[in-house]
Amino acid sequence: MPHLPQEIIIKLIASILLGGAIGLERELRSKSAGFRTMILICLGATMYTLFSQYLGHRTSPDRIASNIVVGIGFLGAGVIFRSNSSVTGITTAATIWLTAAVGVAIGIGWYSVAVAACLMILVVLVLFSFMDKAIDRVNQLREYKIAYPYEEHKQHKYEQLFKHYKLSIKTGSQSKVGNIITGTWLVAGNEKKHHAFIEQILKDATVTAFNF
Incomplete structure (x- = not known):
């Protein structure tokens, strides 16, 4: 050897x-x-x-x-x-x-x-992980899936709600089965705005399912 x-x-x-x-x-x-x-x-x-x-x-x-x-x-x-x-x-x-x-x-x-x-x-x-977390709080990307009963002229109400909370929609799609519409959105925005939007949806009695 x-x-x-x-x-x-x-x-x-x-x-x-x-x-x-x-x-x-x-x-x-x-x-x-x-x-x-x-x-x-x-x-x-x-x-x-x-x-x-x-x-x-x-x-x-x-x-x-x-x-x-x-x-x-x-x-x-x-x-x-x-x-x-x-x-x-x-x-x-x-x-x-x-x-x-x-x-x-x-x-x-x-x-x-x-x-x-x-x-x-x-x-x-x-060290840079702290910067990454700070950036994520400023511009956080989340996916929402909301199911709710169909109401004429109100199928875009949640997209309007995103704009109300100053959340930017990156992608979005909606499907209808029976009388239930299911919408899926990829949204970017401030962490606090996301939390405010989530609280608003949780209080919405018309929502039948909510994934966030």
């Missing part, structure tokens, strides 16, 4: 530490790719980069490492989920992609770049 150089050991340990730092943030937020996953991604990217250097030093040392980008895309796609009007997991997918890049930087010996990138990733994930 060949002797394992100290430099390789340092790189493997560094990938565990930096990958673990990123993974810890994801784990604390209960994301699908957490502590162990990020460590394995960073460690794997480092190892494949090392293999590129040792196996491809006579031809093209970037051949194996370049395929990391392709392979990591499959992992990223696996954590993205779409549910009705919302898409979740995109941030985690992007984090997986960047964690692999940190592993590559460690593999080629760019420790300062790897550490700086790790810190930047954590800043974006931790």
Whole structure:
């Protein structure tokens, strides 16, 4: 068994530490790719980069490492989920992609770049999340589904109610079964305006079903 150089050991340990730092943030937020996953991604990217250097030093040392980008895309796609009007997991997918890049930087010996990138990733994930929440309060996107009895000349009353609360309709559709109309709207607006609209609908005795 060949002797394992100290430099390789340092790189493997560094990938565990930096990958673990990123993974810890994801784990604390209960994301699908957490502590162990990020460590394995960073460690794997480092190892494949090392293999590129040792196996491809006579031809093209970037051949194996370049395929990391392709392979990591499959992992990223696996954590993205779409549910009705919302898409979740995109941030985690992007984090997986960047964690692999940190592993590559460690593999080629760019420790300062790897550490700086790790810190930047954590800043974006931790500090910028507060900005994201603030933006969401100002412009929140919600889907409403309202069922109500048909009344002549009043089939657009809820669309008018959206405008009354200064909520912007992105998409909308309505269907009629028997005497019941069911409307589905994707609406954007201030969080407080959404709450006021919801309270108004909850008080509406004519509404037979309300999903929000």
